[in-house]
Amino acid sequence: MKVFKFGGASVKDASALQNLAQVVSAQGGEKELLLVVSAMGKTTNALEQVYDLASAGHDFSDALNQNRQYHLAIVHELFPNREHPIYERLEHQFAQLQQVLQGFKSQPVTNYDKGYDQVVSFGELLSSVIVHYFLQEQGIANAWVDSRKYIQTDNTWREARVDWAWTERVIKRDLPDILAQQLIVTQGFLGGTNNGLTTTLGREGSDFSAAIFAYCLDAEGLYIWKDVAGLLNADPKRFAHTVRYHMLDYQETVEMAYYGASVIHPKTIKPLANKSIPLYVKSFLDPTAEGTKICDCRFEKLSPAYIVKDNQCLISFSAKDFTFISEKNLGTIFNALSELRLKINLMQNSAISFSICTDYNEQRLQKLLDTLKDQFTIHYNTGLQLFTIKNYDNESIQEITKGKEVLLEQRTRTTFQVVCR
Numbered sequence: 253m254k255v256f257k258f259g260g261a262s263v264k265d266a267s268a269l270q271n272l273a274q275v276v277s278a279q280g281g282e283k284e285l286l287l288v289v290s291a292m293g294k295t296t297n298a299l300e301q302v303y304d305l306a307s308a309g310h311d312f313s314d315a316l317n318q319n320r321q322y323h324l325a326i327v328h329e330l331f332p333n334r335e336h337p338i339y340e341r342l343e344h345q346f347a348q349l350q351q352v353l354q355g356f357k358s359q360p361v362t363n364y365d366k367g368y369d370q371v372v373s374f375g376e377l378l379s380s381v382i383v384h385y386f387l388q389e390q391g392i393a394n395a396w397v398d399s400r401k402y403i404q405t406d407n408t409w410r411e412a413r414v415d416w417a418w419t420e421r422v423i424k425r426d427l428p429d430i431l432a433q434q435l436i437v438t439q440g441f442l443g444g445t446n447n448g449l450t451t452t453l454g455r456e457g458s459d460f461s462a463a464i465f466a467y468c469l470d471a472e473g474l475y476i477w478k479d480v481a482g483l484l485n486a487d488p489k490r491f492a493h494t495v496r497y498h499m500l501d502y503q504e505t506v507e508m509a510y511y512g513a514s515v516i517h518p519k520t521i522k523p524l525a526n527k528s529i530p531l532y533v534k535s536f537l538d539p540t541a542e543g544t545k546i547c548d549c550r551f552e553k554l555s556p557a558y559i560v561k562d563n564q565c566l567i568s569f570s571a572k573d574f575t576f577i578s579e580k581n582l583g584t585i586f587n588a589l590s591e592l593r594l595k596i597n598l599m600q601n602s603a604i605s606f607s608i609c610t611d612y613n614e615q616r617l618q619k620l621l622d623t624l625k626d627q628f629t630i631h632y633n634t635g636l637q638l639f640t641i642k643n644y645d646n647e648s649i650q651e652i653t654k655g656k657e658v659l660l661e662q663r664t665r666t667t668f669q670v671v672c673r
């Protein structure tokens with residue numbers, strides 16, 4: 253069996269969905285295929301805004317209505333028959349979402365991240381229902397499966413951790429029988445706790461969901477359909493000249509994803525590599541084109557890969573009494589970072605100071621400062637960029653650093669990283 257993952261761009265409007273149906277019937281057939289879909293277009297961002305309003309006690313009705321209109325407009329184009337059950341199902345989901353949001357009025361949000369998961373998850377629920385009915389309309393029989401019942405997680409809201417043993421057992425128990433009859437449509441990004449609450453796996457986590465299903469079903473391949481020709485050596489939205497990798501090994505890919513190549517979620521690779529399941533990154537705009545195959549393979553020389561992370565923050569800590577940065581100090585800093593779920597993108601140690609580069613998050617940074625200000629003198633800069641060049645050469649370094657102020661630089665034999673303003 254195969255797993256296909258369609259992200260936000262591949263379900264962003266009615267013609268994208270028509271294209272999806274064509275890709276499915278041309279490539280996959282009607283059985284032994286599981287589709288993982290993300291929220292439509294930028295719905296997750298939009299729902300984040302709705303949630304921010306509702307959780308702060310502000311009026312969210314316009315923002316919610318805009319989102320409803322966006323989905324309805326797509327449905328109107330795809331289902332001219334206004335009696336179609338999709339209309340009732342959609343209204344039902346928006347009524348449920350409204351109820352969750354309304355609930356924050358009587359019971360104000362005490363756990364922001366928990367509330368976030370209960371709201372933002374509606375993006376994938378809506379899109380998967382629309383895809384399910386639309387494929388049916390196109391004569392492609394399929395079952396809608398609630399991934400929250402299959403991907404069981406702990407309650408680390410917004411970044412839930414998967415209970416692999418439970419998840420694999422239940423997926424193996426239920427899904428192969430369905431797949432033998434018809435294809436499955438399910439949601440990316442979502443999980444569920446053992447007491448029935450919705451969790452999410454981290455932003456852009458649908459690739460990871462697809463890898464979880466592929467792993468648990470021992471899939472012959474995971475196909476991720478994107479708006480690019482495959483995995484390229486840089487984001488084509490930022491770099492004018494890019495090259496496509498025909499084939500890459502898991503390690504190279506996981507490193508690119510880890511450094512911030514947003515085309516693949518970093519957690520996607522491990523489950524696939526553990527079972528040697530190939531990952532194909534393919535263009536939904538040109539489905540018969542080759543794309544990139546990621547598998548057990550090895551290459552001596554790859555062209556430099558450029559990865560850019562915006563909105564970075566460089567923080568430096570030094571002990572107040574001028575003592576050296578010791579393992580004990582580092583332990584204190586790491587504990588605080590871990591508590592606040594601030595991830596280190598780059599770090600550097602010197603005699604009396606320790607510097608880290610993280611994604612900027614105003615609230616979390618403020619909490620970090622509050623936690624550590626008594627023990628350390630802390631300085632920070634925001635609005636920075638982190639550039640990573642894998643398989644660098646002198647030319648590629650010059651290209652990246654030209655005309656920029658370099659705040660911190662680091663290199664290994666294969667990877668060059670620089671924080672710039």
Ligand SMILES: Nc1ncnc2c1ncn2[C@@H]1O[C@H](COP(=O)(O)OP(=O)(O)O)[C@@H](O)[C@H]1O
Nearest residue numbers: 259260261262480483484486487489513514515
């Ligand atoms: N190395 C890369 N190769 C290809 N695309 C990349 C790369 N780095 C970043 N991207 C960006 O990733 C985008 C596709 O990923 P994403 O927007 O997350 O898709 P979706 O949400 O539809 O799954 C591309 O449009 C491209 O701008």
Ligand SMILES: N[C@@H](CC(=O)OP(=O)(O)O)C(=O)O
Nearest residue numbers: 259260290296455456457458
């Ligand atoms: N919709 C979620 C999950 C996701 O993975 O989306 P996409 O496949 O469009 O990156 C998000 O935007 O974070």
